Amino acid sequence: MSTNPPTNGQMAPLKAKDFATDQDVRWCPGCGDYSILKQVQTVFADLALDKDKVAVISGIGCSSRFPYYMETYGMHSIHGRAPAFATGLKIANPDLSVWVVTGDGDGFSIGGNHLMHALRRNINIKILVFNNQIYGLTKGQYSPTSELMKRTKSTPMGSIDYPVNPGAFALGAHASFVARSMDRDPKHLKEMLHRCHEHAGTTFLEIYQNCNIFNDGAFFAFTEKDTKEDNCLFLEHDQPLIFGSEKSKGIRLNGMKPQVVDLAAGKFNQDDLWVHDEKDIFKATLLSHFFDDPRENGALPRPFGVIYASERPTYENMLEAQITEAEDGGADLDALIAGPTTWEIK
């Protein structure tokens, strides 16, 4: 199973293929997962990660086959529970770089509870959510992120199940890092993966992923050339919120209300715009609710990039600190077994 590895990246620069396994990749041809796999392998190579110090943990679903294709340690676990396995692994061995791969069904439906708690605990694991707004592996039922009235095999008259907003969910769970990217923008995706790696704490990266078999084009409004610029708002820290094909549109805050303004019209200029601040939880919360259907008139653009990033102590570091504090003074096993009171029978 394991090919004999080069010891680490110090000899020659690593390549993406150094993180590829000998297993045939089994996703459908054209699936967005291929691009994500490629970018992850590329970034791990760029970062010169020691593959023996990386573990990729997944749940169940198309995306969760991911660990089989990564030449690192890995576990393909059970449905929805990957964050819990990753938590135990990271606590046991804080030196590992632990990545969780999950999908919209695995992460928000059966595993919603674990995702929420991993995020609030801020254990240093990297969570990648491949969102394709459909159940792929079970062949095409609507998922928790599918849009209202979506017709699928299990919703012949259209879904009446209101969709979850992943970014708002993550912020609501007090995630210390929330970002969004897409399979069809390799450059942006790689940048976001780098950011995840750098952040000390749980990172939540939602990746729009095209399922060309059961939900083809779900994100075309954001990913395809002719509509992308008008529908996507690429966030950069300390920069004003500008989007549109001619960079002609911006977002200003009218009180608490975000408003799209036309920079060409003359009434507003760049200085009037909302400046992105990754560390501002209030602004991040507003941004996470930029969740309009792009086909609607006057829809706010969908934010991509780092919506929120603010470090705080990680769970495993706090646990280690408590143990170190408690260990001070030593521990005697015989004293433990004897307890406070003993008596002798002669």
Place this chain on the structure above:
Amino acid sequence: MSNPTIQEEVTIKFAGDSGDGMQLTGGLFTDNTALTGSDLATYPDFPAEIRAPAGTLPGVSGFQIHFGSVQIFTPGDEYDVLVVMNAAALKTNLRALKTSGTIIVNTDGFDKKNLRLAKYPDDENPLENGSLQGYEVIPIPITKLTRECLAESSLSTKEQDRCKNMFVLGFLYWRYSRDMDETLKYLNSKFSRKPDILQANVSVLKAGYHFGETTETYSARYAVKAAPLEPGVYRGIMGNEALVMGLITASKKSKLPLFYGSYPITPASDILHGLASYKKFGVKTFQAEDEIAAVCSAIGASYGGNLAITGTSGPGLALKTEAIGLAMMLELPLVIVNVQRGGPSTGLPTKTEQSDLLQAMYGRNGESPVPVIAAKSPGDCFFTAIEACRIAIQHMTPVILLSDGYIANSAEPWKFPKASDIPEIEVTFKKANPDEVFEPYQRNEKLARPWAIPGTPGLAHRIGGLEKEAVTGNVSYDPANHEYMVKTREARIEIIADYLPLQKVEAGPDQGDLLIIGWGSTYGAIASVTKSLLARGKSVAHTHLRHIKPFPKNLGELLKKFDKILVPELNNGQLAKLLRDKYMVQVYQYNKIQGMPISKSELEHAVLQLLD
């Protein structure tokens, strides 16, 4: 002072409102009894509700202790002495008081309101209507005397009333000719920062003792001598406490950090509390968001090379099912502690039962063999915990350890071992070998695969819940390979029996009329019945199973040596089913499913009937 009457054994039940401190009173009386050298067994009887309304029947909390100058196996069937703090306590406990037994009664707990809450008919007071005729009743206005004793104290009436359990304790110390020094020491350390409360407790404790002295005229004094226990140093032990110490000992003996992932559940939560307080031993406890995350985090920690444990009770085991199946498939060490309680469903959370045996054996999808072992007594939890860890590590498998609510919370004197007497547990983590290709599912002579933990240079590999190809561990849908792997997983659990001691008869002949075979907490009842029937010349033997999956290798042979086999269980016949299935033998059952341990007398009765 008259010489005390010597008694061989005594059973006392303390009963009162949940707020009356009966568990503490019972616990302190137990510690004090242990120091006299008597043998003992205890059994707490918790109310189902955390704080049922004061004075009501569901609010009654009880604590039973059986002690003697002879070997004591059970907390006793019927009580010699019943201590009741209020009317509800009398009503719920009177039925198990021996004919002509003694009732020590707080008469202040029998006012109109208390009687009404205890649902006595209007204008009827059991203390006055003659219904207690035939019992020795010792009426004491305990609340009133406590308040009088604390008249000078700065405590509020409510705080004063909280001391009344000390009066009871003091009175019993006098009645059983006890020394109070250890209790005074305990109070001093417990209330060292609250001098008012310390003073009050000490005064009331002494007042109770002196009340005994001054009213000696109508109450006799007793003493119970030391029991012929094996010489050595002893401590008192409860099952959950012993599990905590056993797990920590296994961690030290295997030199693996201990990880405990758990979600609070009665009656297993004390294991989480206990381990969380021993961080100084490097213990990492993780209170997960649910039972599933608890076991999954433990599997993650095991993958990472820790000694990983998860603890729960029946409904929690049901939730962990799928993950245990994964651990079985991943072939990683993991111990799942199930402190059983009354089921099914939410069942009887505070009561005891042995009804999760079949769940432990079979409660997973697919062919999913997992070793099952059971603790038989509070002290035995220590050794069973170590044994579970040893099997898990050396055979690379999840192991289910069964305890129950009775063992978890009852106490006994325990001749504890020295740490140095416990054998080391050998652990071998796989290291890369330049001359070989690493195969994650290559097996050793135990059919165990290597433990290759992330971070080890050169061993990067993937594992998962999909069926895997033999040796390589690659995903495989090959039909013949699947059957081979199913058979191999079964064989590797059965092979554990090669490393287990043979099953022995605990008491009685090696062959004869009747073999009583038990597992878990029925140990005390079976041992005491066997002992008494052997003394009467009956051909009865007792054997007790620690290992249920796999069974010890000689068990089938042993069963054949007896004309009849009886399995007493706190369930509807689960071990009996397993024995019939495996050995095709006729098995008689004695089943009690009332949330309570089996009593000596009822089992003895059943055995005698079978022997006729």
